[in-house]
Amino acid sequence: xxxxxxxxxxxxxxxxxxxxxxxxxxxxxxxxxxxxxxxxxxxxxxxxxxxxxxxxxxxxxxxxxxxxxxxxxxxxxxxxxxxxxxxxxxxxxxxxxxxxxxxxxxxxxxxxxxxxxxxxxxxxxxxxxxxxxxxxxxxxxxxxxxxxxxxxxxxxxxxxxxxxxxxxxxxxxxxxxxxxxxxxxxxxxxxxxxxxxxxxxxxxxxxxxxxxxxxxxxxxxxxxxxxxxxxxxxxxxxxxxxxxxxxxxxxxxxxxxxxxxxxxxxxxxxxxxxxxxxxxxxxxxxxxxxxxxxxxxxxxxxxxxxxxxxxxxxxxxxxxxxxxxxxx
Ligand code: NCD
Numbered sequence: 001x002x003x004x005x006x007x008x009x010x011x012x013x014x015x016x017x018x019x020x021x022x023x024x025x026x027x028x029x030x031x032x033x034x035x036x037x038x039x040x041x042x043x044x045x046x047x048x049x050x051x052x053x054x055x056x057x058x059x060x061x062x063x064x065x066x067x068x069x070x071x072x073x074x075x076x077x078x079x080x081x082x083x084x085x086x087x088x089x090x091x092x093x094x095x096x097x098x099x100x101x102x103x104x105x106x107x108x109x110x111x112x113x114x115x116x117x118x119x120x121x122x123x124x125x126x127x128x129x130x131x132x133x134x135x136x137x138x139x140x141x142x143x144x145x146x147x148x149x150x151x152x153x154x155x156x157x158x159x160x161x162x163x164x165x166x167x168x169x170x171x172x173x174x175x176x177x178x179x180x181x182x183x184x185x186x187x188x189x190x191x192x193x194x195x196x197x198x199x200x201x202x203x204x205x206x207x208x209x210x211x212x213x214x215x216x217x218x219x220x221x222x223x224x225x226x227x228x229x230x231x232x233x234x235x236x237x238x239x240x241x242x243x244x245x246x247x248x249x250x251x252x253x254x255x256x257x258x259x260x261x262x263x264x265x266x267x268x269x270x271x272x273x274x275x276x277x278x279x280x281x282x283x284x285x286x287x288x289x290x291x292x293x294x295x296x297x298x299x300x301x302x303x304x305x306x307x308x309x310x311x312x313x314x315x316x317x318x319x320x321x322x323x324x325x326x327x328x
Contacts, residue, residue, distance in 0.1 A: 009131055019131045019140045020313045022149040023191045031194055035159050037312035038305070045081060045307050054315050055084035058115040062088045063105075064143070065096070065121045070279050070303055071143050071153070075118045078310035087114070106130055116141065116314065124148035124183075139317040141310075147183050147243065153278050154187035156309040158195060160302050161233055164274050168195040174227050174269075175218075176203040177237030177259060177286050180210050181244065184278045185237060193217045203227030205259065207248045224259050228268040236261055236277045236287050252285050261287045266296065274298045 010019040015030075023031065044052055060079040064072050072088070079086045089109075096105055106117070116139045119127045124146030131140040144150040158168075165171060173192055179185045179202045192200050202213060203221040213220050221227030228234060239255065249255045266273065275287075275297045283289045292299060 009128065016319070017313070017316045019127075019142075020151055020317055021127050021131060021140065021142045023151045023154050023187050023194070024149065026194065028194050028196065031155070031158070031191060034155055034309070034312050034316065035162055037316060038155070038159050038308040041081075041311040041315075042305070042308040044311075045304070050081050051083055052081065053083045055079065055082035055115075055318055058084045058318060059113070060084045060086050060116045060118060060314070061109055061114045062086065062143075063091075063109075063117050063119045064089070065091050065119075065126070066144065068120055068143070070306060071120065074303065074306035075141075075143060075152075075310050078307050078314055079116075079118075081307065082311055082314055084116075084314075102126070102130070103133060106133065110135055110138065114138070116318065118143050120144045122146055139314075141313060141317065144183055147181055147186070149187050150183040150278075151187050152306070152310055152313060153184050154191040155313070156302055156306045157184075157188055157235065157276060157278070158191045159305050159309050160276065160298055161274070163301075163305070164298060165232060168192070168197045171197045171233060172199045172201065172231045173197055173233040173235065174201040174203050174221075174231045175235045175237065176224065176227065176261065178208045178239045178248075179204050179213065179237070180208045180248075181240035182237050185235075186216070188235065189216050189218055201227050201231065203259070205249065205255075224261075225265055225268050228265060231269045232273060234261065234266070234269060234273060234275050236275065236281075238277075238280060238282055239285060256285055259286065260284070261291050263288065263290055263294075266291060276302055279303065 010021045012018045062072055062075055076086050117130060118141045119130055120143040126145045127140055127142035134140060142149055142151055175185050189200055200218045201221055202218045203224055206222060209220055273296055275291055277299045281287055281292055283292060
């Protein structure tokens with residue numbers, strides 16, 4: 001599957017979001033509009049009656065070919081809070097496991113008159129592939145494809161940073177851990193640079209950094225204490241052991257000794273640093289429990305923000321965004 005032409009397929013002729021496949025190629029203005037829309041939904045999710053009728057009568061299909069807890073459930077909640085009907089396809093018990101092709105699965109679901117596919121797939125480019133083949137009224141949202149992109153995760157991360165820090169100018173952000181296998185890191189790097197942070201650092205052993213990583217617009221570090229010096233935001237990443245074919249690290253214990261986030265190491269960062277993690281976290285491997293559960297951690301706020309951000313992207317791709325104020 002090809003990942004070519006990521007930006008154009010997801011915009012309509014007037015530059016509005018039709019699919020949400022990657023943040024790569026999207027401009028600052030659009031990223032800000034997603035966050036502003038999410039901001040108005042954040043208050044909806046906080047109130048007693050959590051629903052708005054923007055997607056009433058629409059059907060959203062969660063098509064997850066890879067495991068997920070947070071992403072799948074927050075997409076489901078987002079769709080339900082927009083009053084959509086939601087179908088969760090369990091791939092393990094679906095006809096895909098009997099050999100049906102991806103395109104045949106899509107064609108059959110299309111025949112049921114659905115309106116949106118939320119797709120997670122182990123293969124990079126899967127969401128683009130589906131987007132290229134669906135009927136014109138259907139939107140496709142990428143919920144993570146291989147090592148390539150995880151755009152709603154990146155958007156909920158920058159939304160969390162904006163809420164905690166008030167903006168992006170002057171910020172130094174360190175992304176720490178398994179950059180090589182991380183679709184989250186790739187999407188975050190693009191979003192942070194497009195939003196104008198001062199510096200994005202990637203901190204990892206050489207074996208877990210892609211070749212020529214500087215070309216992505218980051219400064220690489222191989223020493224955690226150095227990489228954390230004076231940063232405003234630390235984003236920790238999980239070791240993607242399921243994507244590691246061979247030995248990338250000597251041992252988990254040794255990895256924690258060198259790259260695990262501890263209180264002592266965090267002292268190098270600014271005193272008001274925030275600690276983020278897309279989850280699932282591996283306590284004692286990339287992050288000490290005292291930090292994950294401590295006062296600098298915003299990890300659970302990220303989960304909450306995932307709902308508002310996914311509501312924003314769903315409503316924007318369904319062209320419902322402009323009706324939102326009237327409905328709220
Ligand atoms: C991430 C993913 O699946 O890419 N998790 C998530 O969506 N919350 C990161 C990970 O699995 O480590």
